[in-house]
Amino acid sequence: MTYPGGKGSSFRNIISMMPPHHVYIETHVGSGAVLKNKKPAEYSIAIDIDPVPLYALLCGHDPTVIRVNADAVETLRKLEWTGGELVYADPPYVLSARKSQRPIYKHEYTDEQHQELLSTLLDVPALVMVSGYRCELYDDMLSEWRREDFSASTRQGTAIESVWCNFPDTGERHDYRYIGDNYRARERIKRKEQRWVKRLTEMPDIERERLLRNLLGTVSPEQAMTAYADVFGDAPSSSAPTAGGITTDDDAAASPPMTVRAAKTQRAAPTAGDDDTRSSASQSNT
Numbered sequence: 289m290t291y292p293g294g295k296g297s298s299f300r301n302i303i304s305m306m307p308p309h310h311v312y313i314e315t316h317v318g319s320g321a322v323l324k325n326k327k328p329a330e331y332s333i334a335i336d337i338d339p340v341p342l343y344a345l346l347c348g349h350d351p352t353v354i355r356v357n358a359d360a361v362e363t364l365r366k367l368e369w370t371g372g373e374l375v376y377a378d379p380p381y382v383l384s385a386r387k388s389q390r391p392i393y394k395h396e397y398t399d400e401q402h403q404e405l406l407s408t409l410l411d412v413p414a415l416v417m418v419s420g421y422r423c424e425l426y427d428d429m430l431s432e433w434r435r436e437d438f439s440a441s442t443r444q445g446t447a448i449e450s451v452w453c454n455f456p457d458t459g460e461r462h463d464y465r466y467i468g469d470n471y472r473a474r475e476r477i478k479r480k481e482q483r484w485v486k487r488l489t490e491m492p493d494i495e496r497e498r499l500l501r502n503l504l505g506t507v508s509p510e511q512a513m514t515a516y517a518d519v520f521g522d523a524p525s526s527s528a529p530t531a532g533g534i535t536t537d538d539d540a541a542a543s544p545p546m547t548v549r550a551a552k553t554q555r556a557a558p559t560a561g562d563d564d565t566r567s568s569a570s571q572s573n574t
């Protein structure tokens with residue numbers, strides 16, 4: 289079933305914009321396409337005023353997801369902010385900005401509600417992303433925020449969807465699996481990664497060890513773990529990485545599963561299901 293305004297085709301673009309975070313808060317969660325496809329945070333809060341999509345579609349989902357059946361603004365105002373939160377809001381689109389003005393949700397938003405939501409989000413002491421179609425209200429109230437536009441398919445054809453962010457693009461992401469503006473770009477990245485992994489796995493062990501140490505030696509252990517997992521499709525063994533983020537052969541004896549050497553025998557995990565051809569990033573106002 290397609291959910292009107294659902295992020296069934298564009299969740300990849302949205303997830304690819306998300307910066308690292310520990311707590312994920314999604315208001316207006318609807319079918320939960322973004323929440324269900326992103327890498328989980330330590331815990332997440334899913335908010336929707338309509339209990340039907342919330343409970344039907346998140347039923348049986350991750351126990352780290354707290355579901356809140358209430359008004360988004362009221363809930364945001366009650367939350368305690370401790371740092372590390374990312375809020376993603378996908379309210380019903382402003383009616384005047386839609387191709388068809390016919391209401392599609394049980395709970396639509398008036399312009400006053402949009403205004404109230406945006407003023408609340410402007411005050412939230414966290415990273416914030418908001419989806420919508422460009423219109424005067426959003427352009428005015430979020431004029432200081434970065435905006436990314438991409439084309440997305442709707443029942444009425446293709447539309448340019450925007451995401452406003454209250455943070456700069458630092459190049460760091462919470463989840464790298466969907467990077468690439470569209471299907472073709474994601475396929476190209478996947479093929480490039482497979483070529484790299486093939487070359488790495490075919491290299492003599494000692495050369496690979498040297499190359500990886502040189503490549504990863506300049507970054508923090510956390511970054512090295514992420515880079516390693518991106519290449520080999522799994523995290524290194526649970527033992528702390530040694531300098532340069534690579535487990536040594538000594539570590540391998542203690543915890544054999546994922547040394548560089550063991551990784552040689554592993555195939556790269558396929559990039560997550562990526563069969564969508566419909567959305568493609570087009571422009572950014574940065």
Ligand SMILES: C[S@@+](CC[C@H](N)C(=O)[O-])C[C@H]1O[C@@H](n2cnc3c(N)ncnc32)[C@H](O)[C@@H]1O
Pocket residue numbers: 291292293294295296315316317318319320321322335336337338341358359360361378379380381393394395396397
């Ligand atoms: C654009 S849809 C969200 C689509 C969703 N991102 C998805 O992928 O399916 C808007 C959602 O906002 C919810 N909603 C409407 N008014 C709300 C309010 N005051 N507080 C919280 N959620 C609300 C609707 O029930 C609907 O599920």
